[in-house]
Amino acid sequence: MTSVPQPLRVVIIGGGLTGASLAWQLARMALPARITVVEPRAELGRGLAYSSRDPAHRINVPAHRMSIDPEDRGDFLSWLQADPARLTPDAQAEGGDIYPQRGLFGSYVADRLAPHLASGAIRHIRARVSDIERAGDGSFVLILSDESRIRAELLVLATGHPAPALPKLLAGLSGQPALIADPQDEARLAEVPQDARVLILGAALSAADVIATLDRQGHRGAITCLSRRGLRSRGQGPRGQDSSADFLDPPSRQASDLLRRVRHAIVDEQARGQDWQAVFYRLRAQGQEIWTALPEDARRRLLRHARTWWDVHRYRLPPQTETVIAGLIAQGRLQFLAGHLLRAEAGDAGILVNWRPRGRTDARQAVFDRVVVTTGPAQDRCIAASPALGALARLGLIAPCPLGLGLATTASCKALDAEGRASDRILIAGPLARGHLGELVGAPECAAQAKDIAREIARAAMLAPITRSQLRTV
Secondary structure (H helix, E strand, C coil): CCEEECCEEEEEECCCHHHHHHHHHHHHHCCCEEEEEECCCCCCCCCCHHHCCCCCCECCCCHHHCCCCCCCCCHHHHHHHCCHHHCCHHHECCCCCECCECHHHHHHHHHHHHHHHHHCCEEEECCCEEEEEECCCCCEEEEECCCCEEEECEEEECCCCCCCCCCHHHHHHCCCCCEECCCCCHHHHHCCCCCCCEEEECCCHHHHHHHHHHHHCCCCCCEEEEECCCCCCCCCCCCCCCCCCCCECCECCCHHHHHHHHHHHHHHHHHCCCCCHHHHHHHHHCHHHHHHHCCHHHHHHHHHHHHHHHHHHHCCCCHHHHHHHHHHHHCCCEEEEEEEEEEEEEECCEEEEEEEECCCCCCEEEEECEEEECCCCCHHHHHHHCHHHHHHHHCCCCCECCCCCCECECCCCEEECCCCCEEEEEEECHHHHHHHHCCCCCHHHHHHHHHHHHHHHHHHHCCCHHHHCCEEEC
16 A cells, blocks of 8 residues: 555636746646646636737837746747747837737747646636635635536636726616727727717726727727826836836835835936836836835825826836827827716717816716726725635635735735635735735736745645645555
């Protein structure tokens, strides 16, 4: 009688960039683990961001800063340059940086995973998780949308951003042809008449994508973007060096102190001939350490007072999209308004929208032929939006982040249950862990976190068989 250790059954729920990066990291480690990714899309690594096939949708970070491998930041650029057909002439911006079509990054990730999928080191199940049950030994039974069941001894939640929630004031328009609730719905956007009066709710990167798509399609009508502050995403600026500012020596413990140091760093960089973008690259590099050093009340103050300003400076436009937007504004066909939506109702002439300009008490109204919702992911409803997360919450195994940014986690991305206890069987990857880690949206940050989680899984996989209770009698 010989006891033979069984491989650790690791199931990653979600096969977007984070889930794919983690699976790739684990496959390269050649661990005693069986890696399964549950993802309904045909290819791993695309997720919502990199599934777009629209040629007007581009990555908003220079290609030389993008990679699935945090140890080789230039891997994506090398992949692009290996095949001249991948780079169209318009991908190169003034200054030399490359901003290719966004779906190409998804193709790159899929290409890197392909050998591991072919060898069986990674198994991809095209399905959704409909429900989760707890087995007697503490493992999980996942019930999939095709009615099959799989078992997991270690779960990684990498479901990414939840879908945007339809604003309550638009609930009465649900199902109306004039309402486009999903800005990723390419078929609905393709149906927008060229002379349509378009209202876009929101003014960040998703709104910029919609504007770029409409422009590519030859749209000639007026476009209005309405958001609470009327702020739009900034541009990349001239190519320069990253700032040498250090926001960790010592780390700020107050929101006001951090903002003061950022302002001073921008002034210093401008004196050296650099633009503010250099400081934001530095903030991005130190973002997780900056955020985790702040107490929770300081984090709340930053979210309340500075989040919108952070978003429009951190999540910047590709130069090509910036050119389109600047051109439409110059032509008088695009405007950004600051205000609050008051009412929207369908009429014979279109959708009648009432809003109140920011800082005023009087209301305005206008009629639009299409209303597109780009208000961003509903981070505070990630559990309600996902059957898998909902099932784990009902079991008391996960809890929402107190800041409304995904799920509650530890520093090592272990899930916190309803009682605040860290789980040894559930890890949280990608944007769902933003509440604890802060800067965790861009590809470089997600890839780096995936590597950290892979190390955590490696430790679990290499545990002595007797402590893992995964023995088979032969």
